[in-house]
Amino acid sequence: xxxxxxxxxxxxxxxxxxxxxxxxxxxxxxxxxxxxxxxxxxxxxxxxxxxxxxxxxxxxxxxxxxxxxxxxxxxxxxxxxxxxxxxxxxxxxxxxxxxxxxxxxxxxxxxxxxxxxxxxxxxxxxxxxxxxxxxxxxxxxxxxxxxxxxxxxxxxxxxxxxxxxxxxxxxxxxxxxxxxxxxxxxxxxxxxxxxxxxxxxxxxxxxxxxxxxxxxxxxxxxxxxxxxxxxxxxxxxxxxxxxxxxxxxxxxxxxxxxxxxxxxxxxxxxxxxxxxxxxxxxxxxxxxxxxxxxxxxxxxxxxxxxxxxxxxxxxxxxxxxxxxxxxxxxxxxxxxxxxxxxxxxxx
Amino acid sequence: xxxxxxxxxxxxxxxxxxxxxxxxxxxxxxxxxxxxxxxxxxxxxxxxxxxxxxxxxxxxxxxxxxxxxxxxxxxxxxxxxxxxxxxxxxxxxxxxxxxxxxxxxxxxxxxxxxxxxxxxxxxxxxxxxxxxxxxxxxxxxxxxxxxxxxxxxxxxxxxxxxxxxxxxxxxxxxxxxxxxxxxxxxxxxxxxxxxxxxxxxxxxxxxxxxxxxxxxxxxxxxxxxxxxxxxxxxxxxxxxxxxxxxxxxxxxxxxxxxxxxxxxxxxxxxxxxxxxxxxxxxxxxxxxxxxxxxxxxxxxxxxxxxxxxxxxxxxxxxxxxxxxxxxxxxxxxxxxxxxxxxxxxxx
Numbered sequence: 001x002x003x004x005x006x007x008x009x010x011x012x013x014x015x016x017x018x019x020x021x022x023x024x025x026x027x028x029x030x031x032x033x034x035x036x037x038x039x040x041x042x043x044x045x046x047x048x049x050x051x052x053x054x055x056x057x058x059x060x061x062x063x064x065x066x067x068x069x070x071x072x073x074x075x076x077x078x079x080x081x082x083x084x085x086x087x088x089x090x091x092x093x094x095x096x097x098x099x100x101x102x103x104x105x106x107x108x109x110x111x112x113x114x115x116x117x118x119x120x121x122x123x124x125x126x127x128x129x130x131x132x133x134x135x136x137x138x139x140x141x142x143x144x145x146x147x148x149x150x151x152x153x154x155x156x157x158x159x160x161x162x163x164x165x166x167x168x169x170x171x172x173x174x175x176x177x178x179x180x181x182x183x184x185x186x187x188x189x190x191x192x193x194x195x196x197x198x199x200x201x202x203x204x205x206x207x208x209x210x211x212x213x214x215x216x217x218x219x220x221x222x223x224x225x226x227x228x229x230x231x232x233x234x235x236x237x238x239x240x241x242x243x244x245x246x247x248x249x250x251x252x253x254x255x256x257x258x259x260x261x262x263x264x265x266x267x268x269x270x271x272x273x274x275x276x277x278x279x280x281x282x283x284x285x286x287x288x289x290x291x292x293x294x295x296x297x298x299x300x301x302x303x304x305x306x307x308x309x310x311x312x313x314x315x316x317x318x319x320x321x322x323x324x325x326x327x328x329x330x331x332x333x334x335x336x337x338x339x340x341x342x343x344x345x346x347x
Numbered sequence: 348x349x350x351x352x353x354x355x356x357x358x359x360x361x362x363x364x365x366x367x368x369x370x371x372x373x374x375x376x377x378x379x380x381x382x383x384x385x386x387x388x389x390x391x392x393x394x395x396x397x398x399x400x401x402x403x404x405x406x407x408x409x410x411x412x413x414x415x416x417x418x419x420x421x422x423x424x425x426x427x428x429x430x431x432x433x434x435x436x437x438x439x440x441x442x443x444x445x446x447x448x449x450x451x452x453x454x455x456x457x458x459x460x461x462x463x464x465x466x467x468x469x470x471x472x473x474x475x476x477x478x479x480x481x482x483x484x485x486x487x488x489x490x491x492x493x494x495x496x497x498x499x500x501x502x503x504x505x506x507x508x509x510x511x512x513x514x515x516x517x518x519x520x521x522x523x524x525x526x527x528x529x530x531x532x533x534x535x536x537x538x539x540x541x542x543x544x545x546x547x548x549x550x551x552x553x554x555x556x557x558x559x560x561x562x563x564x565x566x567x568x569x570x571x572x573x574x575x576x577x578x579x580x581x582x583x584x585x586x587x588x589x590x591x592x593x594x595x596x597x598x599x600x601x602x603x604x605x606x607x608x609x610x611x612x613x614x615x616x617x618x619x620x621x622x623x624x625x626x627x628x629x630x631x632x633x634x635x636x637x638x639x640x641x642x643x644x645x646x647x648x649x650x651x652x653x654x655x656x657x658x659x660x661x662x663x664x665x666x667x668x669x670x671x672x673x674x675x676x677x678x679x680x681x682x683x684x685x686x687x688x689x690x691x692x693x694x
Contacts (some may be wrong), residue, residue: 009458010451014481020455021462033442033477041477043442043495046393057446057480057491095390099491101402104357108367111356111577129372130380133404133491134361144404144446144480144491149391191647205390239439 016239037243038159039088045150046235052149052156060140068184071110073205074143075117081230083125083209084112084283088228089158090218093127093152093211099135099144127209135185155218157226157287162244166224166288166315169298171213172307173258174233175272178279180204182270195258203258207283214285222293232280233312234333237322240288247318252277252326256310274333277324278345288315358517372469384590385506386435386574392497394645399496399503401432407487415531418457420552421490422464424674428577429494430472430556431630435575436505437565438498440478440558444468446491448484472558503563504573509591513635513662515570516645519559519654520605522619525626527551529617543607550605554630561632563651569640579627582660584669587635596666599624599673603657621680624671635662 009017022036029035040052049077058078060066066074079096086093098118102111123130125293127147187193193201210228217223225244229236233255237248255276265272289297294311301309324331356364369383376382381389385433387399405425407413426443433440445465449458472492519585527547540548557575564570572591576583580602584595602623610638612619636644641658648656671678 007455008451009449009453009455010483012455014483017458017481021458022461024466029475029477033475034475035475036479041442041444043477046602051398053442053444053476053478053493053495055446055480055491055493057443057482057489059448059482059484059489061485062448063484095388095400097388097400097402097493099402101404101406101409101489102356104355106356108354108359111364111368115371119371128376128380128382130376130382130390131400131402132383133402134364135404135406135409136357136361137406138408139486142404142406142448142489144402146400146402146444173611254645338508 020025024316028287034158035067039085040091040149042089042156045217047213048153049150050153052089052091052151053146054082055144055146056082056085058143058145060142065184066141069205070334071113072117072120075114076121076206077147078143078148079118079121079127080209081283082145083121083127083205083211084228084230086147086149087209087214088226088285089151089156090214090226091149091156092215093125093147093149095130095148096127097146097337098129098132099134101135101142103137103139103141107142111116153220155222157218159225159227159240159243160223162240162246162288162315163224164246164317165291167291167294167311168237168248168250168315169287169289169294169309169311169312170229170233170256170284171210171287171309172282172284173256173261174282175261175276175279176200176203176258177207177281177283178232178275179261179264179270181281182268183264187293196263199258199260200264207281209283210285213305216301217285217287220297222290222297224288224290226287228283229282229284229286230280232278233286234322235280236286240286241320243324244315245319246314247316247321248323249316250277250313250322250324252324252331254310254312256308271334273326277333352659364550381505385435386432387438387496389436389503395500396497397500397503399433399436399438399498400493401429402493403429403432405490405571410471412531413488416552418460419464419467422461423468423553425490425492426465426468426474426494427554428630429492429554429689430468430474430558431554431575431577433494433496434556434558435573435632436498436503436562437561437573438496438503439562440472440474440494440496442495442512443474444493445476445479446481447479448482448489450484450486450488451464453488456491498565504565504570506572506574506587506590508572509587509593509662510571510636511593511662511664512638514638514641514658515584515595515660515662516634516636516641516656516658517576517580517603517631518634518656519556519629519631520603520608521576521629522608522623522626523547523550523605524630525579526608526611526617526620528628530611543610546605546607548610551628554628556630557632563648564632564634567644569644571637573632573634576629576631576633577627579625580633581625581669582627583633587633588667588669591662592666594663594668595660595670596663597624597660597669597671599671599678601657601659603655618681620673624680659686
């Protein structure tokens with residue numbers, strides 16, 4: 001066994017680390033507060049309203065590659081990934097805070113484009129930038145975004161609401177963002193990209209936070225648990241299992257994938273199911289639904305958004321067990337979701 | 348003139364950069380919101396209450412030196428500097444969010460000590476940690492802290508309240524933290540430090556956020572403007588001048604300094620007034636007071652806290668002009684306050 005006094009954070013991984021430190025901060029929390037462990041913290045607000053708070057730290061070389069992403073796309077995405085957390089609780093985003101550690105040689109034209117991308121999304125969603133902190137960085141660009149939002153207490157969907165028998169569903173295609181990332185990392189000459197490839201790259205750089213979908217689903221009592229897909233369903237489902245004390249069975253043939261991703265998987269020899277299940281940053285919503293009401297919910301979702309709500313599996317009583325089935329046979333996936341402390345070379 | 352298209356952020360400096368991007372975000376703000384430009388953002392809350400939000404980004408090598416500071420002190424200080432912003436508005440801190448990008452080789456014993464330092468302060472101030480984000484860092488340790496607090500609308504003190512004729516006052520000694528920092532940077536063998544030197548270093552590592560003082564002063568109508576001293580009064584007074592559209596005259600002989608700092612300035616040949624006026628991170632409060640009521644306020648402050656409220660200068664109508672007087676003669680200080688984009692080697 002590893003010498004405990006020399007244990008390093010890389011040995012625990014991101015989620016091991018969170019499990020290690022969070023009990024000290026969650027055990028004495030007043031009951032009306034939700035702290036560490038969901039997409040947002042939930043704080044009593046005016047009357048029946050609750051304040052939602054989420055924050056994401058983005059580092060050049062870990063979460064993005066400054067030399068590959070357009071500054072406007074980075075500005076957009078820095079805000080979008082936080083809005084997605086508000087969407088996951090069914091809330092409305094209101095106010096944002098942006099902190100950045102910026103290398104001194106950064107050109108103002110780059111920063112101008114960054115802000116234009118941010119504002120493209122913030123003005124559309126009416127999210128006001130109210131503050132932050134700026135400083136120089138000796139090394140990489142570092143961005144921290146905080147978004148505050150609000151939601152009706154009774155409508156908030158938590159990760160802890162899943163019950164055995166619930167259907168697991170997603171609101172969009174899976175794996176597009178991971179496909180886009182793979183193309184970015186393998187391709188240096190952009191003009192040779194096909195339109196399908198450009199589509200996947202756009203899905204990686206410009207995820208749409210599903211705020212309308214989140215608010216619609218928050219109003220449906222048959223939706224029992226919800227979160228956004230940021231680390232890939234393989235990782236994100238584990239968060240639901242931990243919070244709800246359940247297991248999950250996923251039918252791989254039901255994972256919704258885009259024709260573009262299917263095409264690129266064939267072209268480049270990627271394993272389609274692994275990309276769809278373990279690829280991160282799709283930023284659509286993952287939810288569990290009372291099975292009795294799934295078909296009427298799916299019909300209403302289709303009428304409202306013109307897209308299918310896709311059932312991809314079932315919640316089980318088999319606590320902590322995530323299994324994948326393909327044509328009713330158990331299969332193992334090689335690749336699991338993101339861990340920001342692991343050393344695989346994901347930007 | 349510099350080619351505008353190649354203008355870099357280092358050419359503007361931190362405050363130039365903030366002035367450059369913030370108008371786009373403040374011009375259309377609803378009137379009940381206070382955004383960029385004060386110690387905290389102010390957001391409507393329940394009834395007459397307001398939500399205060401502040402955030403600080405701390406980078407190894409810019410704001411601290413991981414190899415020099417004890418992890419417990421860093422945990423304490425990361426929270427303290429944010430609580431100081433809440434104190435500056437006269438608020439009560441409630442909830443905190445901690446994001447960290449951590450090098451993978453960081454030992455868990457180091458992180459345990461970091462959290463113990465954080466909790467030492469958070470439990471004393473009843474500030475709950477409700478969330479954050481953790482990720483690996485390829486380079487330096489990066490810490491971002493957000494604190495939410497609350498205050499009565501009518502009691503909040505802004506930077507914009509100063510009026511010509513107001514006395515400028517501070518709630519504590521100036522320059523101790525800068526003195527401590529100089530000792531840290533020049534000294535490698537701790538056992539040779541005198542007790543006065545240890546005192547200054549402690550003042551640098553363990554600043555006390557002046558929450559009680561801030562709340563007391565918030566209740567006094569004669570206090571017209573307030574902020575905390577984070578970058579040194581030379582820099583911080585410029586923020587008050589900008590927000591209030593005024594000037595400031597400082598009497599250098601009135602700057603309160605500790606016997607320990609006075610001693611070390613003699614011992615090491617530091618310019619006492621420059622250290623006191625331009626040294627950052629004292630985290631006491633800087634305020635402007637209606638001159639008619641200053642002596643009764645100072646007397647009440649002394650009765651409550653057993654320390655003097657020190658008048659150090661006067662607000663003038665000479666917009667944007669900060670002048671220093673010594674025995675009624677104008678003097679120039681060589682060193683000005685911190686700028687996090689400038690290239691001087693301040694950790």
